[in-house]
Amino acid sequence: MQRKNSRRGFTLLELxxxxxxxxxxxxxxxxxxxxSQKKADIKTAKTQIGNLEAxxxxxxxxxxxxxxxxxxxxxxxxxxxxxxxxxxxDGPYLDDEVLPxxxxxxxxxxxxxxxxxxxxxxxxxxxxxxxxxNTEDDIIxxxxxxxxxxxxxxxxxSSTGDVVR
Numbered sequence: 001m002q003r004k005n006s007r008r009g010f011t012l013l014e015l016x017x018x019x020x021x022x023x024x025x026x027x028x029x030x031x032x033x034x035x036s037q038k039k040a041d042i043k044t045a046k047t048q049i050g051n052l053e054a055x056x057x058x059x060x061x062x063x064x065x066x067x068x069x070x071x072x073x074x075x076x077x078x079x080x081x082x083x084x085x086x087x088x089x090d091g092p093y094l095d096d097e098v099l100p101x102x103x104x105x106x107x108x109x110x111x112x113x114x115x116x117x118x119x120x121x122x123x124x125x126x127x128x129x130x131x132x133x134n135t136e137d138d139i140i141x142x143x144x145x146x147x148x149x150x151x152x153x154x155x156x157x158s159s160t161g162d163v164v165r
Contacts, residue, residue: 038129041103041104041129042103042128042129042139044103045102045103045126045128045139046139048100048102048108048126049108049124049125049126049139049141051094051100052073052076052094052100052108052124053121053124053141055076055093055094056073056076056093056122056124058090058093059075059076059091059093062088062089062090063085063088063089066112066121066122067110067112067122068112069110069111069112069113072110073099073107073108073110073124074099075089075091076091076092076093076094076099077091077092077093077094077097077098077099078091078092079091102126102127102139104126104127104128104129104131106126106127106131108124108125108126109123109124109125109126109127109133110122110123110124111123114142116142116144117140117141117142117143117144118142118143121141121142123140123141123142124140124141125138125139125140125141126138126139126140
């Protein structure tokens with residue numbers, strides 16, 4: 001009678017070889033995948049800023065002005081408390097009826113009248129991946145400048161981030 005040499009499962013050596021191969025593959029591919037996510041998040045933030053700009057233009061068409069910094073972007077999804085302004089409100093101006101957060105789960109910054117860029121359109125920005133404003137990864141909808149009309153060149157802050165508009 002012959003004994004069948006039946007093996008079930010894998011040896012420790014076989015498992016270790018597979019593990020080493022998987023770790024090596026992840027070491028090669030992992031950084032590329034993580035870099036792709038960062039690029040996708042930045043593109044998403046730019047798209048969201050573009051959507052907010054379109055909503056602000058619709059608001060301005062109804063009210064003949066952009067919302068002030070104090071009112072912020074909230075007026076795009078809920079009527080203003082001032083009854084006179086609420087009568088002209090034809091919102092919500094965003095499809096989801098909720099203000100979007102940037103891809104890093106932080107609210108977008110809004111400023112009107114703007115202190116930077118063109119004076120005729122609100123500034124909308126995201127602090128970007130690092131979460132800090134006025135750093136090179138900021139995502140902004142104005143052209144960074146060193147001077148603005150009538151401003152002292154040394155008093156104007158500028159961001160070197162990605163420009164949407």
